Amino acid sequence: MDDITAGSALNFDSCVTVNPDGSLEVGTFNSSSTGKTGPNATTTIDSIPEKCVCYTAAYVDTIYNILCAKFDETKNNSPLATAKLWEIVVGMPADCKTALERDFSIDVPEGILIFDLGENLMTYSQQLADECGEDENIVILMTEYNIRSTNAKITESTVQTIESNTGGKVKFVFVLSNSLSMVMSNTEMIGTLLGIDNTQDFIENIQIKIHVMKDAISKMQLESKKKVYVETAAGKAAGSENLITNLLTDILDLKNIADYLELMDSKLSDEQIVSEKPDIIIFYLSDSRTMDEKMRVPST
Amino acid sequence: MNHLISVDRKIKRRAVVGLIVTFALMVTVFFTCIFVGSVDLDFEIVIDAMMGRASWSQNYIVKEIRIPRLICAAIVGASLSLSGMCMQALFKNPMASPSILGISSGAAFGAALYIAVGYGVFQITYGTTIFAFIMSGITMLLVYGLAYQKRGTHTIMLLLSGMAINALFSGLTSTIEFFSDADTVSSIVFWILGSFEKCNWASVKIIAVSAIVGSILVLYNSRELNLIAGGERKAKALGVNVKNVRIMLIVGTCLLVASSVSVCGIIGFVGLIIPHIFRTICGPDHKYLGPMCILGGALFMMLFDTIARSLMPPYELPVGIITSIIGAPFFMYIMRKREKDIWSV
Numbered sequence: 001m002d003d004i005t006a007g008s009a010l011n012f013d014s015c016v017t018v019n020p021d022g023s024l025e026v027g028t029f030n031s032s033s034t035g036k037t038g039p040n041a042t043t044t045i046d047s048i049p050e051k052c053v054c055y056t057a058a059y060v061d062t063i064y065n066i067l068c069a070k071f072d073e074t075k076n077n078s079p080l081a082t083a084k085l086w087e088i089v090v091g092m093p094a095d096c097k098t099a100l101e102r103d104f105s106i107d108v109p110e111g112i113l114i115f116d117l118g119e120n121l122m123t124y125s126q127q128l129a130d131e132c133g134e135d136e137n138i139v140i141l142m143t144e145y146n147i148r149s150t151n152a153k154i155t156e157s158t159v160q161t162i163e164s165n166t167g168g169k170v171k172f173v174f175v176l177s178n179s180l181s182m183v184m185s186n187t188e189m190i191g192t193l194l195g196i197d198n199t200q201d202f203i204e205n206i207q208i209k210i211h212v213m214k215d216a217i218s219k220m221q222l223e224s225k226k227k228v229y230v231e232t233a234a235g236k237a238a239g240s241e242n243l244i245t246n247l248l249t250d251i252l253d254l255k256n257i258a259d260y261l262e263l264m265d266s267k268l269s270d271e272q273i274v275s276e277k278p279d280i281i282i283f284y285l286s287d288s289r290t291m292d293e294k295m296r297v298p299s300t
Numbered sequence: 301m302n303h304l305i306s307v308d309r310k311i312k313r314r315a316v317v318g319l320i321v322t323f324a325l326m327v328t329v330f331f332t333c334i335f336v337g338s339v340d341l342d343f344e345i346v347i348d349a350m351m352g353r354a355s356w357s358q359n360y361i362v363k364e365i366r367i368p369r370l371i372c373a374a375i376v377g378a379s380l381s382l383s384g385m386c387m388q389a390l391f392k393n394p395m396a397s398p399s400i401l402g403i404s405s406g407a408a409f410g411a412a413l414y415i416a417v418g419y420g421v422f423q424i425t426y427g428t429t430i431f432a433f434i435m436s437g438i439t440m441l442l443v444y445g446l447a448y449q450k451r452g453t454h455t456i457m458l459l460l461s462g463m464a465i466n467a468l469f470s471g472l473t474s475t476i477e478f479f480s481d482a483d484t485v486s487s488i489v490f491w492i493l494g495s496f497e498k499c500n501w502a503s504v505k506i507i508a509v510s511a512i513v514g515s516i517l518v519l520y521n522s523r524e525l526n527l528i529a530g531g532e533r534k535a536k537a538l539g540v541n542v543k544n545v546r547i548m549l550i551v552g553t554c555l556l557v558a559s560s561v562s563v564c565g566i567i568g569f570v571g572l573i574i575p576h577i578f579r580t581i582c583g584p585d586h587k588y589l590g591p592m593c594i595l596g597g598a599l600f601m602m603l604f605d606t607i608a609r610s611l612m613p614p615y616e617l618p619v620g621i622i623t624s625i626i627g628a629p630f631f632m633y634i635m636r637k638r639e640k641d642i643w644s645v
Contacts (some may be wrong), residue, residue, distance in 0.1 A: 184503060215542070232483070269338040269609065270365050270497070271615045274357045298364050 010207050016189040022047050028174045032097035045171050048195040049139040053091040053113075053128065057099035059141045059175070059190060060089055064106060067189045069205065070198040075105075084111075086112060088194050090138065091128065122162055129166035137169045139193060143176065179246040180210070210251060217253050224242055225255040227279040229268075231294075239267040244282070251265060254280065270296060315582035319592055322578075326599040330374065333567065333606040338613040340638050360589050364500065370602055372499035372507065373619075376564055376603025379481045379511045379576070381593040384571025386553050389529040389586060390546065391459055398571040399408050400459065401443050402466035402552070407561035408433025409469040412488045426453040428491065429506060429562045436558030439465055443552070455532070455546075494567035494620025496605050503563045510559035515594065517552030521545050522586035567601075567620045569627035574600055576631065592611035 015027030024045045054060045064159075067081035068074065091113035092100075100106045108114070115124055126137050159172050173193070177183045184203060191199025230238040230245050238245045241260030248254045257269055257276040274296050283294050292299045332465065333348050348354040349362035377471060380398055387396040397612050398404060413429035446461035447454070473492070518525075524545045527535035532542050561568070578592040601619075604626065607620040 194386050208526075267615055269613075271337050271339040272359050272613075274365070275339045277357055290502075293498075293500065296360070298360070299500070 002112060009217070010184060010210050011182060012085040012184040012188075014184050014188060016192045017193065024048065026173050026193060028172070043138065043171055043191040045193070046137065046168060047135070049137045049171070049193065050088065050195050051090050051132070051136060051138045051140065052194060053140045055093055055096060056088055057092075057096050057104055058177075060085070060092065060096070060100055060106065061104050062187055062190055063088060063194065063196070064104075066187070066196050066199055069202045070196060089253070090131075091115065113121060122160065122165070125162045125170045127168055132169050137171065138173050140170060141190065142172060142174050150251045161203060164178075166234050166239060177243050178241055179243065181248045183243065183262045213251055217251075225253060226279040227280065228280040229257050229273055229276070231281070231283040237273075248282075301594070302563075311583045311585070311589075315585070315592070315612075318578070318581040319588065321593065322592060322595040322599060323644060326374070329599055332368055333370055333602050334362065336606050336610050337361065337366055338609055338616060339382050342439045342540075343406050361395050368501045368504050369496050369499045371504050372563065373496050373605040374598035375504070375507050375511050375561040376567065376636055377498070377597035377599070378529070378594040378606075379507070379514065379560045379597070380567065380571040380601075381574030381578075381597025382515055382518055382590060383553040383556040385586070385589055385593045386549055387571070387574035388575055389525045389584075390549055390553075391455055392529060392531075393459070395572070396459075398553065398560075399566075399568070400438070400460035401553070402464075403554055403557045404561050404566050405466045405469035405473070406439025407432040407436045407558060408566055409473045411562070411565070412473045413613055415487050415491065416476045416480045416484050426506070429503075432562035433558050436554060439469065440550070440554040440558075449598060458550075468494070477639065480573035490618065492620075493564045494565040494623075495608075495616070495618040496564050497609075497616055498620075499533070499563060507559040510555040513515050514555030514559070515557070516554040517548050518592075519590045521552075522590050524550065525586045526584075529586075533593050534601035538612065539607075551578065565618075565620065569623045569631070570597060570604075571603060573627050573631040575644050 017025040019025065020098045024047075028041050028043045028044060040045075043056045052059075054063075061115070064075075064078075064081060064085050067084050068078050070135070071078070071080040072086075073079070073081050086109055089112065092115075094114050094116055097108045097114050100108055113128075116298075125140070132138055134165070162170055164171065172190075175186050175189075177186055187206075188199055189191055191202065228245075228248050230248070232238050237258035238256070240246070240256065245256045245259070249256055257278050259272070261268070281295060290299070325353065334350070335341070341349070341358060345354050345358055346362055349358045350360055352363070354362070369429055381400045384396070387398060390396075391400070393400075410433070411428045412433040412434075414427045418427055418431055443458065443461045443465050443547075446464070447457035458534055473488070477488055477557065480488065482509065524535065524540045527540050528542060529536055530543065536542055558559045559570075574597045575589065575593050578596045579589060582588040582592050601623075604622045605619045607626070608614040611622075613618055
């Protein structure tokens with residue numbers, strides 16, 4: 001890590017602080033749905049929770065990866081990491097379980113609390129709090145997308161009521177990952193929050209890998225950047241300020257043809273996509289268009 | 301007597317001239333609209349692209365995006381306006397439109413159902429279109445089944461059944477939207493707003509067959525439609541088999557609407573306004589009004605779609621928004637200006 005120059009290292013802002021008394025200050029990207037919009041909102045957690053509920057499969061995978069690194073295991077053969085993972089993760093929504101098993105090949109054991117996204121969060125949180133031991137507490141990791149995709153109608157007062165009703169045993173942390181540096185920041189936060197001691201080593205290892213990759217790409221000396229067009233689940237163009245395009249532009253040094261669009265809900269016409277002649281087109285499979293239509297080539 | 305013959309000749313002459321002018325305008329608009337799009341292409345490039353001599357992307361834009369899209373718009377415009385004309389005469393109601401039988405709502409429900417849950421189960425190509433088409437057929441059977449009585453199927457009963465089924469499927473579609481995530485709702489809403497964005501040669505093939513069959517069924521019965529529009533009893537007395545003709549017309553209308561809605565979503569107002577506009581030119585005789593609606597509907601829809609895709613580049617607005625925003629005031633203007641002509645010779 002020391003060999004990597006300051007400019008080429010992937011820097012990120014830490015969003016978790018461990019206080020001398022053992023409490024944690026966590027930067028939480030409370031969404032507009034909860035009434036807090038800024039990334040500067042903080043949540044104080046009295047002690048390391050060690051247990052969590054993940055609303056998104058990627059968080060479970062993040063914890064699993066840190067644990068695999070900790071126990072020096074591979075994903076195919078990870079008895080210690082797997083055992084520890086299911087000590088930490090105690091609940092998740094049903095669609096998160098499906099995604100874990102389908103997309104990440106992580107089997108969710110019986111005994112993990114599985115619930116519907118629209119289920120009453122207050123009742124569910126109280127149940128979690130009741131199951132906690134005397135000195136235990138639990139953190140619920142959520143994204144704005146999780147809130148938007150439920151009918152739970154989570155507001156700032158809902159969050160405060162739940163945190164207050166459960167005597168501080170249940171805390172919410174809203175995670176936002178729009179760029180690679182935010183992913184690194186959140187990885188550090190999740191690892192630290194859950195008391196996994198090798199988190200810093202894990203992050204440094206990733207930084208080295210990214211540096212090696214970027215270095216190799218810069219040495220290719222391509223005449224011009226390769227163009228990419230990324231389509232979201234709803235068939236819209238992914239502009240800037242979102243994770244997938246930022247990963248492609250930051251690490252692989254690709255040019256996003258919809259970079260001038262700021263949001264993920266912008267529509268580019270097929271004419272514009274074709275006229276930009278993207279070298280790579282990335283799309284979701286979850287629609288009924290044919291492969292030719294998605295790739296913008298004449299039907300064969 | 302001589303005066304009546306003279307009026308009849310005058311109307312025929314106006315209708316024939318109107319047909320020729322509308323056809324010429326339609327062809328002109330078709331070729332003009334090929335030059336308009338969210339990407340600027342020079343006149344020479346478009347001509348070269350049509351001949352397949354331009355670059356790959358330019359050829360693709362012209363031959364695989366613009367031309368099939370315009371043809372789709374023309375077919376859908378023609379289908380919706382012809383079905384609107386048929387509904388207005390059949391139900392003797394100037395406010396009747398293709399949505400009155402609930403077919404559009406049924407198709408929208410089918411599409412929403414596929415977008416929300418169907419893809420996860422079936423994963424079929426053109427699933428949205430297929431589901432929308434099937435639901436249009438089911439809606440048609442439901443409406444007719446509800447209206448059926450032992451004494452026969454009364455027009456008013458059909459109308460009321462259509463309204464009830466329309467409300468039912470609108471409610472079901474809203475329920476799907478309520479329980480869906482943001483991306484799914486966005487896809488459903490965009491589809492329901494109506495757009496030719498996803499039209500290609502495959503879409504043209506899908507809608508062409510049912511549009512042709514539907515048009516033949518309606519145009520073949522134009523004389524009978526004239527008599528039914530004057531009153532069903534009178535039509536029966538003049539030897540029209542009202543029951544059979546009505547079934548043929550409804551099947552024809554359903555084919556026209558179902559194929560259109562299944563490919564491009566719900567496009568409002570066209571089925572309502574186009575027949576009225578052209579009724580002011582060639583009168584209420586369906587022998588002339590039918591072909592006029594086909595040409596006029598195609599002409600207007602191509603224009604509306606071109607406006608929709610070039611108004612706010614790089615975005616393409618759903619054409620359903622444009623038809624409503626431009627169509628409603630235009631319709632009101634025509635209504636006020638030609639108030640007396642609309643339902644009289």
